Amino acid sequence: MTEMNRRIRLASRPVGVPQPDNFIHDDAPVPEPGSGEVLLRTLYLSLDPYMRGRLSDAKSYAAPVEVGDVIVGGTVSEVVESTVPEFTPGQIVQGYAGWQSYSVEPASRLRLLDPAEAPVTTALGVLGMPGFTAYAGLLKIGQPKEGETVAVAAATGPVGSAVGQIAKLTGCTAIGIAGGSQKVAYLEELGFDHALDHRGEDLRGALKTAAPDGIDVYFENVGGAVWDAVLPRLNTFARVPVCGLAANYNATSLPEGPDRTPALMRSVLSKSLLLRGFIQTEFVESTFADFLRDMGEWVRVGKVKYREDITEGLDNAPATFVGMLDGKNFGKTLIKVAD
Incomplete structure (x- = not known):
């Protein structure tokens, strides 16, 4: 594959409001999937307030992003290459690729999506x-x-x-x-x-x-x-x-x-x-299936409505993230990375 993997990595830990120099934008070779893994092309990236805490090294419920690493985030992606029979090229999945255009993820961490049931972006919002x-x-x-x-x-x-x-x-x-x-x-x-x-x-x-x-x-x-x-x-x-x-x-x-x-x-x-x-x-094992059943039905019949705030271009993620923390978003904040 000649295409490169666009990434946004943590350059330094923010003090207060994150600044542009806290982020590194670069390109790297597209990774190769190993046994039990799937190569994914990112379509949508989720921006969520909890991610601000992970840019810090303060003790919390989740490990911080290390300086130099790709910033974490939920994603909706297209399967490009798979080493497992459960996933095939062209399928759409929800995973955790983070702020990059391609990723390799363990198949066990992926959730297969059906675009006929709901817009795939909802897997990062109202149905995610x-x-x-x-x-x-x-x-x-x-x-x-x-x-x-x-x-x-x-x-x-x-x-x-x-x-x-x-x-x-x-x-x-x-x-x-x-x-x-x-x-x-x-x-x-x-x-x-x-x-x-x-x-x-x-x-x-x-x-x-x-x-x-x-x-x-x-x-x-x-x-x-x-x-x-x-x-x-x-x-x-x-x-x-x-x-x-x-x-x-x-x-x-x-x-x-x-x-x-x-x-x-x-x-x-x-x-x-x-x-x-x-x-x-903490509630996933006991409650997530009930959630998908109930919320899926509520969304389908219009009892629960949702709004999405989508910005195009991975390179716009840092500025959009800062704006979200300041309340400038209106609905679920997403970055459209690719068609």
Whole structure:
């Protein structure tokens, strides 16, 4: 094969907001698959907030990307060459090729996709990791009950939008929090009962109006000022699935002001709150098949809608990634790498 493998690698660890010089763009020979492996051509690359943590060397639930390595990321790819009978050239698969145009992956890590069932991009969004995060986190940890109130921030993103729509399907009142009038209007289109702009002057007051009887489930994926506004509205026995803290991902120091940990712990104690952090992989074995069945049907019949924000060109991944962390995306953020 004469074509080269376009890659984006980690040049240095970002301090604060990632900068262009933290990334290396280069070309390398297309790799050859070994026994049990498949050569893939990347079609779409997923950009997700959790990846910011993996550019750091801080201890976390997943190993950091080493300086010099290709940056990690979920992908939808076309099979080019295979050493296993389960996959044949031309098939479309979901894998983890990362920020590169070709990859070799173990066949055991790939999920075969059927383009006739749903657009292949959904395997990186509503029918992939983000959608599953919403499904498992809300239903397994949040455990919403009919008539309760569920709130979620970053509500137009792939996780938050699914959380709100699933909450409606369970008979709950759904409150979505997003940034800007355009995103607020989209939440209304999705059927959220209340759509709040966190950039407004009085989010606390808006939450009090939207949830006069308090909030029973708050799906946390942002933190920061939104969490500060939500905490006083949580009811006794409220559940808080915590899947992300995007507001803090580029922070280089602790926030200024008094230590509010004692006030938080007092609320946890006095209201019997459940704060449960989770990584979606812990539910894969027990729940992923149910997710594919349920979410696949909901998407097919239009009960769950989704939006994708697609940028063309692998070289645009760093700038798009930084913009996503700053809330400039609108829906599931994808890079189209090839046709």
